[in-house]
Amino acid sequence: MDAYAVGVLTNMGLFAFVALSAYLLLVAGEMSFGQQAFFGVGAYAAGVGTALWALPLWLALLLGMAVGAGTALLVGLPTVRLRGLYFAMATLAAAEMVRIFFEVFRYRREVAGRLVGPDGTQGFQEIRWVFERGIEPLGYLGLIYAILGLLVLGLVLLERAPLGVAVRMVGEDPELAAVLGVDVTRLKLGVAAAAGAVAALGGGLYAHHNTYVEPRNFDIMLGVHSLAYALVGGLGTVMGPLLGVGLDVGLLEGSRVVRGYRMIVFGGLVALLLLVRPRGLLDEATVHRLGRLRRRPRPGVPGGAPAG
Amino acid sequence: MAGPALEIHDLVTAYGAIEALKGVSLTVADGSITCLLGPNGAGKTTLMLTTAGLLRPRRGSIRFGGEEIAGRAPHAIVGRGLALVPENRLVFPAMTVTENLRAGAYQRRDRAAIARDIEALYARFPRLSDRAAQPAGTLSGGEQQMLAVARALMSRPRLLLMDEPSLGLGPLVVEEIFRIIRELNQEGTTILLVEQNAHLALTVAHHFYLMEQGRVTFSGDPRALAEDEVIRRAYLGSARG
Amino acid sequence: MLVDVVQNTIDGLLIGSSYALLALGFTLIFGVLRRLNLAYGPTIMLGAYAATWAAREIGAEGLALAAITVAGAVLGGAYVERLCFARRGGLRGAATARGPAIASMVASFALWMQLEEVVTLALPRHLYPFPPLYAGAPLVLGPFLLRVEHLVTLAVAVLVAGLLAGLLFGTRFGLAVRVVVDDVEGARCVGVNVPWVLVRVFALASAVGGVAGYLIAATSGQVTPMLGMWSTLKGLIAMMLGGLGSLPGAVVGGLALGLIEVHSQWYVGPSYRDLIAYGLLFLCLWLRPAGLLASPAARARLAATG
Numbered sequence: 123m124d125a126y127a128v129g130v131l132t133n134m135g136l137f138a139f140v141a142l143s144a145y146l147l148l149v150a151g152e153m154s155f156g157q158q159a160f161f162g163v164g165a166y167a168a169g170v171g172t173a174l175w176a177l178p179l180w181l182a183l184l185l186g187m188a189v190g191a192g193t194a195l196l197v198g199l200p201t202v203r204l205r206g207l208y209f210a211m212a213t214l215a216a217a218e219m220v221r222i223f224f225e226v227f228r229y230r231r232e233v234a235g236r237l238v239g240p241d242g243t244q245g246f247q248e249i250r251w252v253f254e255r256g257i258e259p260l261g262y263l264g265l266i267y268a269i270l271g272l273l274v275l276g277l278v279l280l281e282r283a284p285l286g287v288a289v290r291m292v293g294e295d296p297e298l299a300a301v302l303g304v305d306v307t308r309l310k311l312g313v314a315a316a317a318g319a320v321a322a323l324g325g326g327l328y329a330h331h332n333t334y335v336e337p338r339n340f341d342i343m344l345g346v347h348s349l350a351y352a353l354v355g356g357l358g359t360v361m362g363p364l365l366g367v368g369l370d371v372g373l374l375e376g377s378r379v380v381r382g383y384r385m386i387v388f389g390g391l392v393a394l395l396l397l398v399r400p401r402g403l404l405d406e407a408t409v410h411r412l413g414r415l416r417r418r419p420r421p422g423v424p425g426g427a428p429a430g
Numbered sequence: 431m432a433g434p435a436l437e438i439h440d441l442v443t444a445y446g447a448i449e450a451l452k453g454v455s456l457t458v459a460d461g462s463i464t465c466l467l468g469p470n471g472a473g474k475t476t477l478m479l480t481t482a483g484l485l486r487p488r489r490g491s492i493r494f495g496g497e498e499i500a501g502r503a504p505h506a507i508v509g510r511g512l513a514l515v516p517e518n519r520l521v522f523p524a525m526t527v528t529e530n531l532r533a534g535a536y537q538r539r540d541r542a543a544i545a546r547d548i549e550a551l552y553a554r555f556p557r558l559s560d561r562a563a564q565p566a567g568t569l570s571g572g573e574q575q576m577l578a579v580a581r582a583l584m585s586r587p588r589l590l591l592m593d594e595p596s597l598g599l600g601p602l603v604v605e606e607i608f609r610i611i612r613e614l615n616q617e618g619t620t621i622l623l624v625e626q627n628a629h630l631a632l633t634v635a636h637h638f639y640l641m642e643q644g645r646v647t648f649s650g651d652p653r654a655l656a657e658d659e660v661i662r663r664a665y666l667g668s669a670r671g
Numbered sequence: 672m673l674v675d676v677v678q679n680t681i682d683g684l685l686i687g688s689s690y691a692l693l694a695l696g697f698t699l700i701f702g703v704l705r706r707l708n709l710a711y712g713p714t715i716m717l718g719a720y721a722a723t724w725a726a727r728e729i730g731a732e733g734l735a736l737a738a739i740t741v742a743g744a745v746l747g748g749a750y751v752e753r754l755c756f757a758r759r760g761g762l763r764g765a766a767t768a769r770g771p772a773i774a775s776m777v778a779s780f781a782l783w784m785q786l787e788e789v790v791t792l793a794l795p796r797h798l799y800p801f802p803p804l805y806a807g808a809p810l811v812l813g814p815f816l817l818r819v820e821h822l823v824t825l826a827v828a829v830l831v832a833g834l835l836a837g838l839l840f841g842t843r844f845g846l847a848v849r850v851v852v853d854d855v856e857g858a859r860c861v862g863v864n865v866p867w868v869l870v871r872v873f874a875l876a877s878a879v880g881g882v883a884g885y886l887i888a889a890t891s892g893q894v895t896p897m898l899g900m901w902s903t904l905k906g907l908i909a910m911m912l913g914g915l916g917s918l919p920g921a922v923v924g925g926l927a928l929g930l931i932e933v934h935s936q937w938y939v940g941p942s943y944r945d946l947i948a949y950g951l952l953f954l955c956l957w958l959r960p961a962g963l964l965a966s967p968a969a970r971a972r973l974a975a976t977g
Contacts, residue, residue: 219946400773520854584861
C-alpha cells in the first residue's frame, strides 16, 4: 500500500474517534461543538505521558482517556441542564477555553539532554515514542484500527443493551425517559464522560502519529466537522459516524480529481443530503428497515408505522 | 344565501404513512352552526387544519363559497373569508391583547375600520378590554380563548372554524363562549364547530356530523331526533348504536 | 489610570458596535427561524471579498464598496436560505422539531466550508488590503483618542438599530415578523405568508451583516479568509450574552462583548483576552442562560423547550 493511502486511512481512523464522540452526545440528545477539546486534552496528556514521564504507550493512552473523561465532566456538570443551542454554545465556549489554555500552557522537562514538553503556542514537539520504537506507519495504522475496532464493537454491544436503549430514549424524549425511571442527569453525564474519553483516546493516537501537536489543531473547525461526520453518516447506528468520516476524508481526500474543490463538492453534497435526510444516511428509519430485511418475514405484518 | 358555505368531498390527509382522514365528506350550510363530534383521535382537528390550509391534503376537494381551496396556502384561505380559532388558541404571548387583535386584521388595510372593529370587539368582550395592554401570555385560559375568537373575528370571516373552544375551561366561561357563538351566528357568520362537549354543542348546532377513525359515520339534525338518541349516537357511535 | 479606564470603555463601546451589528443580523434570523445559521459570517465574508475584488479589478471605492459588500452578503444569504432553511416555512407535519434543527445547522456549516473555499480560490492570498474608511489621524478629545472609523461604525450601528426598530414596530411587515417570531403557527392562522416573511427577514439580516462586514473590513483595512468564522463567532457570542432572540439584547450583548475584550486585553494581554470572553460566556450560560436582557417570557420559553 502506498504511503499516501496509508496516510489517508490513518486520518480516517483518527478522526473516527472524534466523530464517534460527537455521535454519542447526539444520540443522547445533545449537540456539542466542543468534542475537539477532549481530542486535544487526550493528545497532550498522552504525549506528556510518553515523552516526559516515560510511560508505555498503552498507559499514556489510558491516562489521556482519564483526563479526557475528567475534563468532560468538568464541562458537563455546569451545563447538564442546558439544552439545544445553549448547550452547544457552552461546549463551544469551553472548548475554546481549553484551546486557549494550551496556548499558554508550558510544561517543559529535560529528558535525555533535551528540553521537551508543551510550549504554549509553539505546540508540543518530540512526541516520538512510536518513532523511537521503529513502528512503521502501516503497523501504526493497524494499531489504530485495532483499537477503533474494539471500541466500535463495544459500542455496538452497548447499543443493544438496556443502557444503550436508555441513552437513545433520553435523546428522543427525556421527559418520557424520566417518567420511566431513567436518571437522565446521571446518564447524560456518563455519556459526556464516555464521549470525552473516546475523543481523548483518538487524540492520544493522533499525537503519537504526528509526533507534534499544537493548539491550532483543536479548533472549532474540528469540532463542527466531527458533528457533521456524525450527522451526515447517520444517527441510527455506530457505523454512521464512521461512514461520515469515510465519505469526507476517504472518498474526497483520496480522489485527487476534486482536490482543489473538495469543500465545494462536499459542502454542496452535505447540504443537499441533509435536505432529504435530516438524520443522516444511516438514520434510525433506514437502520430499522435494514434490520427487518435480515429477519425472516412474518405473515400478516404489513408496512406498519414509520420509525421516529 | 347562495349555496353551502363549505363542501368537503372525499378528503384524505396523511402524516407520513398514517392516514388521519380517510375520505371525509361533509357540507356546512350557509348561515348555520354545524358541529363536528367524535372521540379523540377521530381526525376532527386534522380536518380543521386541512380546511384552514395548515395541512396539505393528499386527495379530495374543499369548496368554500363555491371556490376550490384544498391545498392552498393558509394566507390565501384567510384572505377569502375563512378564519380558524385553533385548538390550542395560539395567541401571541409576547404581544399585547390589542396587538393580537391588530395581528388578526393583518390582511386588511382599512385602518379606520380596523380601529372600529377593535372597539366593537372590546365592547363584546369586556374582559379583554380590561387587559388590552397586557401581554397575551399572562391571560387566563378563558381569556385567551376569547382573545383567540376575537382575533379570528378581526379578519371579518364569513366562515369561522372553531376547534374545541371549551377545552380546559370552567362552566361559566364555556357558557359565555357559547352565548357568543350564538350571537355571531345570528349576525350572519357561518360556524363549523368541533366540540368534545357534545351535550352543549348540540344545543346550538343546526346540523351535526360524527367522525370516527378518519371518516364521517353519521350526519343528522339534532332537533329532528330525540335528544338522548342523538347523545347516544354521538357518544357510542353508529357502529355500536 | 482613570483616563485608561475611560479610554478603554470608549474603545470597547466603539468596537462593540460592530459586534452589535453582527448580532442583530444573527438574531433576526434566529428569531424567525429558531435555527442557527453558521454560514452567516461566511456570507458576509463573501460580500467583503467581492468588494475587495471590485476594488482591485475595477477601482471601486467608498460607498460603491459598501453596496457591493451588502449585495454579496444578500446573494450569499439567499443561497444559504434556499439550500438550508427554506423548508422551515413548511407546514406542520412536514418535519418535526429536533432532527432538522441540527440538520439545517450542519447544512449551513457545509455551506460555510463551500463559501470559504470559493473565496480562497478567487483570491488565494492569506490577506488582502481593503480600502480604509478614513485614512487620517484619530480625533483628539482632551486626553482621549477617538478613531474616526470607529465613530462611523457606532453611528451606523445606532442608525441601523433605530431603522430596525422602526421597521418592526411601525410597518405591516414588522408586525408580520414579530408575529412569526412569537408563534409561527398562530402567524399562519392570521394569514401571514410565512415563507414570504422568512425570505425577506433572511435578506434583511444578510444586508445588516453586509453593512457590518464593510465597516469591519474598512476599519481594519484588510480581509482574510478567517473573517467568516470570526464574524460568526462574534455575532454568536454577542447574541448569547444579550439574550437569544432579543434584538435589544443583541445590541447590549455586542457592546458588552466589546467592553469585555478591550478591558481584558488591557489588563491581561491578548492571549487571555479571548479566554475571559469565553469564560464569561460560559458563566453566563451556566448561571443565566437566557442572557443578560432576557424577558420573563423568554426565560419561561427557555425552561419549557430549551
